Amino acid sequence: MTIKAKICGIRDDDTARIAIDSGANMLGFISFPKSPRHLDIDQMAQLIANATTYTLHKGYDVKGVSVLVDPDDTLLEAIVTRARPHLIQLHGHETLERVRHIRDRFKTPLIKAISVETRADVLNAAPYESVVDHLLFDAKPPKDATLPGGVGARFDWTLMEGYPAKAPWLLAGGLTPWNVAEAVSQAKAPMVDVSSGVERAPGLKDPSLISQFLKAVKAI
Numbered sequence: 684m685t686i687k688a689k690i691c692g693i694r695d696d697d698t699a700r701i702a703i704d705s706g707a708n709m710l711g712f713i714s715f716p717k718s719p720r721h722l723d724i725d726q727m728a729q730l731i732a733n734a735t736t737y738t739l740h741k742g743y744d745v746k747g748v749s750v751l752v753d754p755d756d757t758l759l760e761a762i763v764t765r766a767r768p769h770l771i772q773l774h775g776h777e778t779l780e781r782v783r784h785i786r787d788r789f790k791t792p793l794i795k796a797i798s799v800e801t802r803a804d805v806l807n808a809a810p811y812e813s814v815v816d817h818l819l820f821d822a823k824p825p826k827d828a829t830l831p832g833g834v835g836a837r838f839d840w841t842l843m844e845g846y847p848a849k850a851p852w853l854l855a856g857g858l859t860p861w862n863v864a865e866a867v868s869q870a871k872a873p874m875v876d877v878s879s880g881v882e883r884a885p886g887l888k889d890p891s892l893i894s895q896f897l898k899a900v901k902a903i
């Protein structure tokens with residue numbers, strides 16, 4: 684089965700192109716000031732526009748994802764109208780009702796991140812499946828973490844065993860070029876997502892690590 688991949692936390696055109704040329708299916712662009720990968724809306728808009736132009740020119744179909752954490756409607760309106768992402772990833776504590784409101788008002792395909800520590804966290808995500816287009820299962824960050832994701836935290840991938848998916852889903856959290864094959868094997872994930880695992884420093888994507896990660900995914 685072909686495993687798809689998202690490279691998250693893209694901050695420049697060169698990195699976007701390397702990820703696209705190396706086979707990424709989605710690129711994540713983050714708007715969260717505490718993140719070392721944070722972009723303002725104009726930066727995000729330019730990066731998504733340039734990546735979209737590049738991917739169409741190359742005949743690929745790579746989607747630009749805006750990653751947000753508990754966004755209010757003002758931020759969502761600005762993101763949707765100015766950055767125009769293909770999808771929005773909600774990586775905060777957004778309730779089912781909040782996600783339903785965002786879907787109905789902003790009419791942009793949604794990824795909802797689910798924070799996982801136990802099997803119950805996985806199964807309790809079920810109500811979101813009928814509201815969003817993708818679920819993203821990411822490790823619950825350590826208590827002292829300043830970010831809800833992007834910290835390289837892993838969860839026990841076997842917790843996904845037998846997960847009765849009713850929506851496409853991504854596995855995230857602490858993935859690297861060296862563990863992604865094992866992660867997919869244990870979790871039976873159809874798609875993976877990585878941020879810190881392809882960086883040489885927080886927020887500094889490493890082209891070689893991106894290429895190695897995507898090569899490892901292709902080899903699964």
Ligand SMILES: O=C(O)c1ccccc1N[C@@H]1O[C@H](COP(=O)(O)O)[C@@H](O)[C@H]1O
Binds near residue numbers: 752
């Ligand atoms: O990457 C970030 O800085 C970030 C900030 C706020 C919310 C989500 C963020 N990243 C997401 O977290 C997962 C896992 O990250 P990692 O691979 O463990 O570093 C990443 O795939 C993003 O979707």
